[in-house]
Amino acid sequence: MAVSFTINGMQRTFDGDEEMPLLWHLREEAGLKGTKFGCGIGQCGACTVHLDGEAVRSCSVPMGAIADANITTIEGLADGDNLHPVQEAWLEEDVPQCGYCQAGQIMATVAFLKDTPNPTDEDINDGITNLCRCGTYYRIRKAIKRAAENMATA
Amino acid sequence: MASLNRRVFLKSATATATMVVMVSQTPHILAQDAPSSGSVSPCLKLDSNGQIALCVPIPDMGQGMETTAAQMIADELNVNLDDVKVELMPFLGRTNAEGRAVFGRFYQGGGGSGSTMRIYHEVRRTAAYARTVLLEAAARNWRIPRRGLVAENGHVRDPNSERSISYTDLLQSAQSVGDEVKPNSIDPKPANAHTAIGKDTKNVHGKAIVTGEPIFGIDADISDMAHAVVRRCPYLNGDVVGFDDTRARQVPGVIDITTLDRIPEDKSIYRSVAAGVAVIAETYWAARKAADLIEIEWDGSASLEDDTEILKSRCLAALDGDDFTTSIEGGDLQAALSSASHVVEATYIHPHWAHTCIEPHSCIANVQGDEAEIWVGHQFMDAAINGVTNAVGISPDKVKANFYRMGTGFGRKFEEDFVMEAALLSKAVGRAVKVTWSREDEMEQDYVNSLGAYRLRAAIDGNGNINGWHIRAASDTVPAIITREYPARLVGNYKGEFHQVPNGVSRGAWRGPHHNVAGWVIQSFLDEIAAASGKDRLQNLLDVYSKKDVLKSLNWPYRDTFFERYRAVLQKAADESGFGKKMPAGWGQGIAVHHTFVSVCAHVVEVEMLGDNDYRVHRVTSAIDCGLAVNPLGVRAQVESGIMDGLCAAKYGKWTLDKGLVTTNNFDSYQKMRINEAPAYVDIHILDFGETEPRGTGEVSLPPVIPALTNAIFAASGKRLRSLPISENL
Numbered sequence: 001m002a003v004s005f006t007i008n009g010m011q012r013t014f015d016g017d018e019e020m021p022l023l024w025h026l027r028e029e030a031g032l033k034g035t036k037f038g039c040g041i042g043q044c045g046a047c048t049v050h051l052d053g054e055a056v057r058s059c060s061v062p063m064g065a066i067a068d069a070n071i072t073t074i075e076g077l078a079d080g081d082n083l084h085p086v087q088e089a090w091l092e093e094d095v096p097q098c099g100y101c102q103a104g105q106i107m108a109t110v111a112f113l114k115d116t117p118n119p120t121d122e123d124i125n126d127g128i129t130n131l132c133r134c135g136t137y138y139r140i141r142k143a144i145k146r147a148a149e150n151m152a153t154a
Numbered sequence: 155m156a157s158l159n160r161r162v163f164l165k166s167a168t169a170t171a172t173m174v175v176m177v178s179q180t181p182h183i184l185a186q187d188a189p190s191s192g193s194v195s196p197c198l199k200l201d202s203n204g205q206i207a208l209c210v211p212i213p214d215m216g217q218g219m220e221t222t223a224a225q226m227i228a229d230e231l232n233v234n235l236d237d238v239k240v241e242l243m244p245f246l247g248r249t250n251a252e253g254r255a256v257f258g259r260f261y262q263g264g265g266g267s268g269s270t271m272r273i274y275h276e277v278r279r280t281a282a283y284a285r286t287v288l289l290e291a292a293a294r295n296w297r298i299p300r301r302g303l304v305a306e307n308g309h310v311r312d313p314n315s316e317r318s319i320s321y322t323d324l325l326q327s328a329q330s331v332g333d334e335v336k337p338n339s340i341d342p343k344p345a346n347a348h349t350a351i352g353k354d355t356k357n358v359h360g361k362a363i364v365t366g367e368p369i370f371g372i373d374a375d376i377s378d379m380a381h382a383v384v385r386r387c388p389y390l391n392g393d394v395v396g397f398d399d400t401r402a403r404q405v406p407g408v409i410d411i412t413t414l415d416r417i418p419e420d421k422s423i424y425r426s427v428a429a430g431v432a433v434i435a436e437t438y439w440a441a442r443k444a445a446d447l448i449e450i451e452w453d454g455s456a457s458l459e460d461d462t463e464i465l466k467s468r469c470l471a472a473l474d475g476d477d478f479t480t481s482i483e484g485g486d487l488q489a490a491l492s493s494a495s496h497v498v499e500a501t502y503i504h505p506h507w508a509h510t511c512i513e514p515h516s517c518i519a520n521v522q523g524d525e526a527e528i529w530v531g532h533q534f535m536d537a538a539i540n541g542v543t544n545a546v547g548i549s550p551d552k553v554k555a556n557f558y559r560m561g562t563g564f565g566r567k568f569e570e571d572f573v574m575e576a577a578l579l580s581k582a583v584g585r586a587v588k589v590t591w592s593r594e595d596e597m598e599q600d601y602v603n604s605l606g607a608y609r610l611r612a613a614i615d616g617n618g619n620i621n622g623w624h625i626r627a628a629s630d631t632v633p634a635i636i637t638r639e640y641p642a643r644l645v646g647n648y649k650g651e652f653h654q655v656p657n658g659v660s661r662g663a664w665r666g667p668h669h670n671v672a673g674w675v676i677q678s679f680l681d682e683i684a685a686a687s688g689k690d691r692l693q694n695l696l697d698v699y700s701k702k703d704v705l706k707s708l709n710w711p712y713r714d715t716f717f718e719r720y721r722a723v724l725q726k727a728a729d730e731s732g733f734g735k736k737m738p739a740g741w742g743q744g745i746a747v748h749h750t751f752v753s754v755c756a757h758v759v760e761v762e763m764l765g766d767n768d769y770r771v772h773r774v775t776s777a778i779d780c781g782l783a784v785n786p787l788g789v790r791a792q793v794e795s796g797i798m799d800g801l802c803a804a805k806y807g808k809w810t811l812d813k814g815l816v817t818t819n820n821f822d823s824y825q826k827m828r829i830n831e832a833p834a835y836v837d838i839h840i841l842d843f844g845e846t847e848p849r850g851t852g853e854v855s856l857p858p859v860i861p862a863l864t865n866a867i868f869a870a871s872g873k874r875l876r877s878l879p880i881s882e883n884l
């Protein structure tokens with residue numbers, strides 16, 4: 001049975017294997033390579049996208065489960081040429097080293113800041129669980145706080 | 155061959171551009187290559203739309219190499235990095251007499267914390283040549299002498315007439331300059347004229363990263379390629395006995411299912427490619443799904459004694475025996491021990507660590523007849539190309555290689571296995587094949603950090619000074635390096651001995667090979683000596699490194715060690731952290747220093763115990779001497795990275811073998827540190843001794859952070875950690 005949903009505002013239909021994780025639809029069928037494969041078991045968060053505004057790990061979301069959902073990926077986060085404040089904060093703090101996990105980190109942070117617009121260190125410790133193998137955590141923490149500040153004054 | 159001429163096909167308009175710089179076998183001619191295709195030199199590409207691209211020789215895996223190299227070029231060309239693109243050069247090496255790809259004008263590999271220093275002169279010299287060609291081109295346009303013209307902001311300006319012309323408008327004229335400018339005749343700027351070098355510079359690919367552009371090896375696609383997923387034997391050096399692929403073949407899109415034999419066949423030789431069963435299919439998901447449906451019977455009998463507990467026992471037992479090779483000896487150790495006021499002795503042990511590169515390996519190969527092309531993220535361009543040669547026998551000069559950014563490397567993406575598999579499978583099915591590894595593959599087929607045990611003895615004289623130093627190392631990897639490390643030779647009476655236990659474990663380079671554990675063992679033991687002697691811990695270290703001014707290191711790259719630098723980084727880290735200040739109960743500070751390859755770094759780590767068995771790292775204060783910091787912001791990033799990597803490996807790193815079967819194969823069984831355990835404050839100081847040459851940073855901060863942590867835990871709790879990982883031993 002075909003499944004309909006949107007990705008970054010574009011209507012799409014899927015008629016394939018409903019067991020296939022959303023991650024592979026994004027990367028291999030929708031041509032959106034920004035969402036990364038890291039572990040396949042929902043542990044690392046490199047594949048984080050938004051499903052109806054919530055951060056989910058797309059390696060663990062089967063296509064059969066996304067009927068009528070609105071999916072946002074890193075490619076859909078900016079408003080045209082205007083980067084999202086979290087993307088801006090990532091650049092201002094020069095967070096990325098290799099950069100592989102950062103799309104997932106940014107998507108996780110955007111969803112996190114919606115619920116926790118003025119986070120403490122403990123909020124960040126509890127709310128951000130994505131793995132960064134370069135260990136950019138020190139700068140991620142600063143970027144989250146900077147994004148929160150920028151969004152509060154925007 | 156038509157199929158080999160297919161362009162890289164990425165499903166985005168912002169795809170990595172195809173390189174147009176031509177390859178030359180001769181360094182002398184290299185700098186003048188490809189005038190018709192838009193390059194002024196291998197470092198500079200211009201197009202008629204006004205786009206300037208700086209081309210860098212070494213791939214980036216997060217160490218910031220593309221940014222650092224771009225700074226070098228921007229400095230010579232007087233361009234603003236915000237106004238240009240930065241691209242990766244193709245391989246510019248050659249094939250040697252033995253039929254191997256070797257580097258040419260540029261070093262084109264990332265490793266040994268030395269990439270920056272290895273390209274520093276050639277890249278700037280090549281860029282200086284390009285600048286001079288542009289000046290000459292403008293001079294010809296204006297029919298005036300070159301002398302006096304100024305290159306700035308991507309333009310050549312004539313100060314006399316205030317005429318100005320952009321570099322890109324000079325492309326055509328530059329191509330006719332020819333021999334007028336000799337490629338190696340132009341010296342780069344002196345250090346005091348640098349404008350980009352030495353300045354904090356953000357990651358040049360930052361925007362591509364935060365917007366999700368397809369810049370990594372795993373993002374590459376080409377038209378008409380098939381996908382492969384390989385079920386590799388999870389037992390070390392195991393084999394496929396047989397398999398049933400009935401159900402797998404029913405998956406729509408499956409093209410073929412084939413075995414991959416272990417390479418080499420002789421299991422006493424290091425593994426190049428694991429035995430396995432490969433599914434080739436039209437899509438990744440079809441290949442993955444089919445692969446999981448194959449019933450495979452493995453033979454794991456070859457490595458039953460490659461078992462974490464057995465190897466640890468054998469290393470410990472070896473320490474009690476006599477089967478050692480002496481690597482270093484001087485003075486009279488026995489006399490020092492027998493005349494000592496007291497002798498301190500301790501035994502340390504650590505398990506294997508996995509790389510856990512965040513980007514699982516992947517490679518596309520297209521092997522057609524006697525030619526091949528690959529698309530891959532790899533640390534060393536020559537090694538990747540040689541991987542194709544080793545797999546299918548195609549000469550390196552018939553291999554076209556397209557390189558990408560890597561989602562970390564840490565030494566693992568130096569290996570050839572993931573390239574070899576792709577070449578073998580492409581040859582088997584006669585079309586381009588992309589092999590994508592799973593996380594389980596990446597961890598099960600790792601070339602891990604060594605497992606080892608160490609026994610150290612120190613003779614302390616009546617004044618509390620170290621008068622004798624004895625280290626025995628037993629490991630699955632020849633552990634000679636740690637035995638040659640200081641304070642041997644600083645202490646007058648010393649002996650270092652090593653023993654390798656027989657094993658079949660695939661071992662390889664892991665960030666700061668050998669040093670990553672040598673730092674922990676030696677700096678922990680020095681802290682034990684201070685505690686046993688009632689000495690101030692910082693003073694104890696300063697005393698050790700005050701015994702000599704300079705010694706030539708006996709470890710690679712065999713440079714002079716200036717102990718003034720050890721003392722300087724120790725003192726700076728201590729001063730900035732307030733080392734020795736009064737801490738609340740359950741809090742503690744630890745200090746340590748280590749020299750890794752070319753640079754020296756010290757840390758002070760501050761911890762708070764969380765009950766008896768856990769802790770939180772609150773603050774790390776660091777000082778590093780890495781010579782000229784081309785990008786101080788990038789140096790700090792690398793120091794931060796090494797801190798986090800070391801804190802993570804120390805607490806959780808344990809790659810486990812159960813009778814040859816790898817039992818830690820994803821992030822559920824191999825835990826990694828997240829932001830909640832990362833120190834919220836990191837304070838890094840780059841020391842400036844006025845050097846005009848860069849050295850290196852990528853691995854340097856990791857080795858000393860582990861002992862700084864365990865020494866801090868000792869200060870906070872009284873518990874001395876002599877066995878890693880901390881999470882299982884505190």
